[in-house]
Amino acid sequence: MTNTDNSREWAAQAYALLKKRQEQQKQELEKQEQQKQELEKQEQQKQELEKQEQQKQELEKQEQQKQELEKQEQQKHELEKQEQQKQELIDIPNKENIAEPELGEFDDNFTWSAMVLAAQGKKINQISIDEIDWLTKLRRGLEETRKGFVTELLDKLGDDPLTPESLDDLETLLIRADVGIDSTDKVISSLRTKLNEEVVGGEAGIKFLKKELKLIIDKPIKNSGTDILVPQKGKLNVWLLVGVNGVGKTTTLGKLAHLSSKSNYKTLIAAADTFRAAAVEQLKVWGERSNVDVISNQSKNADPAAVVFDAINSAKKRNVDLLLVDTAGRLQTKNNLMDELAKIKKIIDKKVPDALVESLLVLDASQGQNGLKQAKSFAKSADLSGAIITKLDGTSRGGVSLAVSEEVNLPIRFIGAGEGIKDLRPFNSYEFVEAMLADK
Numbered sequence: 498m499t500n501t502d503n504s505r506e507w508a509a510q511a512y513a514l515l516k517k518r519q520e521q522q523k524q525e526l527e528k529q530e531q532q533k534q535e536l537e538k539q540e541q542q543k544q545e546l547e548k549q550e551q552q553k554q555e556l557e558k559q560e561q562q563k564q565e566l567e568k569q570e571q572q573k574h575e576l577e578k579q580e581q582q583k584q585e586l587i588d589i590p591n592k593e594n595i596a597e598p599e600l601g602e603f604d605d606n607f608t609w610s611a612m613v614l615a616a617q618g619k620k621i622n623q624i625s626i627d628e629i630d631w632l633t634k635l636r637r638g639l640e641e642t643r644k645g646f647v648t649e650l651l652d653k654l655g656d657d658p659l660t661p662e663s664l665d666d667l668e669t670l671l672i673r674a675d676v677g678i679d680s681t682d683k684v685i686s687s688l689r690t691k692l693n694e695e696v697v698g699g700e701a702g703i704k705f706l707k708k709e710l711k712l713i714i715d716k717p718i719k720n721s722g723t724d725i726l727v728p729q730k731g732k733l734n735v736w737l738l739v740g741v742n743g744v745g746k747t748t749t750l751g752k753l754a755h756l757s758s759k760s761n762y763k764t765l766i767a768a769a770d771t772f773r774a775a776a777v778e779q780l781k782v783w784g785e786r787s788n789v790d791v792i793s794n795q796s797k798n799a800d801p802a803a804v805v806f807d808a809i810n811s812a813k814k815r816n817v818d819l820l821l822v823d824t825a826g827r828l829q830t831k832n833n834l835m836d837e838l839a840k841i842k843k844i845i846d847k848k849v850p851d852a853l854v855e856s857l858l859v860l861d862a863s864q865g866q867n868g869l870k871q872a873k874s875f876a877k878s879a880d881l882s883g884a885i886i887t888k889l890d891g892t893s894r895g896g897v898s899l900a901v902s903e904e905v906n907l908p909i910r911f912i913g914a915g916e917g918i919k920d921l922r923p924f925n926s927y928e929f930v931e932a933m934l935a936d937k
């Protein structure tokens with residue numbers, strides 16, 4: 498019994514042991530299974546992380562490529578800009594000859610120029626090649642204006658005395674040369690009065706016509722009290738060049754800088770056209786040619802009045818006689834051009850109340866009546882003191898100078914007849930009328 502009991506107990510113990518072992522094994526297996534799952538999970542997470550890492554790298558690569566592309570795009574823009582600036586600089590005529598020009602042939606041009614000088618009281622030993630050269634240019638420049646005007650006029654007048662009919666023809670010709678209705682009326686009615694009093698021959702008619710035209714041009718000059726505009730010593734003279742885009746402000750300023758420094762005035766340029774990126778470079782080229790410093794502010798959208806502010810400070814420090822200010826023909830914003838000019842003037846008035854300020858309207862003669870319209874609207878609001886007529890070379894509308902004098906009442910101060918540094922001179926009404934009506 499005992500044995501049996503023993504064996505039962507033993508068996509029970511064994512069972513319990515086996516069960517426990519089985520239980521343990523099961524647990525062990527479950528544990529392993531869990532661990533396996535854990536591992537698998539970790540493996541998955543690892544893969545997930547690797548994938549994310551890869552994606553991140555991919556994104557970074559794309560970002561880099563994007564930046565690279567943007568950089569390339571920027572470089573392209575930069576190159577295009579440089580190319581444009583280069584082009585604009587090339588557009589400035591480079592074939593300058595600042596030295597004294599060569600004496601040309603003893604031809605009709607020379608004779609005519611010398612006679613024009615002599616008629617103004619010049620002595621033989623006072624005449625320079627420069628003056629002959631300029632008058633030749635002026636006469637040549639006004640050739641187109643003369644054609645279909647003087648040539649036709651001379652044909653019509655011939656050597657016969659003037660008649661009321663020939664006056665009608667003259668009226669048409671003057672209007673066609675852009676002389677303007679007011680000036681034409683004035684000239685024709687004086688001629689008519691003269692004709693009522695006496696017989697006027699062809700040649701005398703031309704002489705009278707020249708005199709009348711000169712009177713019209715001279716009137717605003719006389720009214721201004723200054724025959725020839727020159728900087729006054731001992732004061733700061735500030736000349737603002739204003740006008741719509743493309744008329745020749747910057748080129749004219751370059752030529753003025755040359756004239757001024759050559760005449761021993763201490764000169765400085767203010768680059769207050771902050772609209773065109775290349776405007777400053779264009780001015781610097783002119784500055785180098787005439788040996789005149791240029792004050793500028795290269796930052797984008799710089800304030801023109803601030804540039805003038807800086808330039809005045811420099812001008813005071815350096816004892817400058819003439820400060821030439823280039824202004825924009827257009828603005829970035831819808832701001833009124835006139836408001837901008839008024840702001841510039843205010844700065845000048847505030848900083849140098851005793852400065853002699855000239856606001857010179859630059860007009861492109863080739864624009865004829867259109868240019869005259871611009872002149873009128875500028876004159877209304879910009880407080881102008883004079884005009885500079887450019888591009889008289891190769892236009893048939895040189896007569897517009899008369900309309901500027903008569904209708905806008907502005908003294909013409911300088912005229913430009915070419916793109917070169919020497920192709921600008923103080924205005925001389927006698928020479929101008931002689932060149933316009935030269936009979937060949």
Ligand SMILES: Nc1nc2c(ncn2[C@@H]2O[C@H](COP(=O)(O)OP(=O)(O)OP(=O)(O)O)[C@@H](O)[C@H]2O)c(=O)[nH]1
Nearest residue numbers: 742743744745746747748826887888913914915916
């Ligand atoms: N033939 C001829 N061309 C001229 C004369 N003056 C200026 N030009 C030309 O006219 C063009 C415009 O001249 P700019 O001086 O740049 O004109 P701007 O008024 O400063 O123009 P913006 O600054 O754009 O308003 C240039 O190609 C000049 O060379 C002239 O007297 N005769």
Ligand SMILES: [Mg+2]
Nearest residue numbers: 746747770776
């Ligand atoms: Mg300009």
